Amino acid sequence: MMYFWFKALHLIGIVVWFAGLFYLVRLFVYHTEASQQSEPAQTILRTQYEIMEKRLYKIITIPGMVMTVTTAIGLISTKPEILKLRWLHIKLVFVALLLAYHFFCGWIMKQLEKKECQWTNQQFRAFNEAPTVLLFIIILLAVFKNNLPFYSTIILIFLVVITITIFIKIYERKRSFIQVKINEYRKE
Numbered sequence: 001m002m003y004f005w006f007k008a009l010h011l012i013g014i015v016v017w018f019a020g021l022f023y024l025v026r027l028f029v030y031h032t033e034a035s036q037q038s039e040p041a042q043t044i045l046r047t048q049y050e051i052m053e054k055r056l057y058k059i060i061t062i063p064g065m066v067m068t069v070t071t072a073i074g075l076i077s078t079k080p081e082i083l084k085l086r087w088l089h090i091k092l093v094f095v096a097l098l099l100a101y102h103f104f105c106g107w108i109m110k111q112l113e114k115k116e117c118q119w120t121n122q123q124f125r126a127f128n129e130a131p132t133v134l135l136f137i138i139i140l141l142a143v144f145k146n147n148l149p150f151y152s153t154i155i156l157i158f159l160v161v162i163t164i165t166i167f168i169k170i171y172e173r174k175r176s177f178i179q180v181k182i183n184e185y186r187k188e
């Protein structure tokens, strides 16, 4: 029974953690865009995004991560034989990457606050998609376990990356087109 409780809480923790990570990096995009505004809008927007980022990181993202990891420890302690399984070892490699991403986001947050971050909003948009790829891989590993269809997984991940890249490029073009129209309108 405990095992099911841990699994249910593990899944809830994952949803919370990812919601936090996705929204946090989206805030980084807006934060960077705010730097292109003139004063006083820039300072007002930057201050607001700093508050939102800090709250999101502390109240949603960190608790989601802690819940996922502690319930995972709970799952393993109730069924220690799982530790011998190969799929879990591979999954742990990708979870380690996810944890690195999580803490790197915390570091970026501080860099943005100190105005020392040189990243563009486009770079943050691409960076925001990294956890999507990790999510696909980790979920597929957790569901298929040792029977993960290797080639189908590679093809699926490849398609995900291609689709995301195309969407980012289309969005980039749409935005620059709108920006040109705005500039024309301002000149008139």
Ligand code: HEM
Pocket: 007, 010, 011, 014, 068, 069, 072, 073, 075, 076, 082, 092, 095, 098, 134, 135, 138, 139, 142, 143
């Ligand atoms: C600290 C790292 C983690 C460890 C040690 C861990 C370990 C585990 C274990 C032992 C199970 C139970 C497997 C079973 O019942 O056969 C499980 C289930 C699951 N985990 Fe994790 N996990 C971790 C992080 C994550 C993350 C980050 C995700 C998602 C991105 C994830 C997704 C899942 C899913 C979807 C299940 C349910 C699979 C099923 O019901 O068959 N886990 N995890």
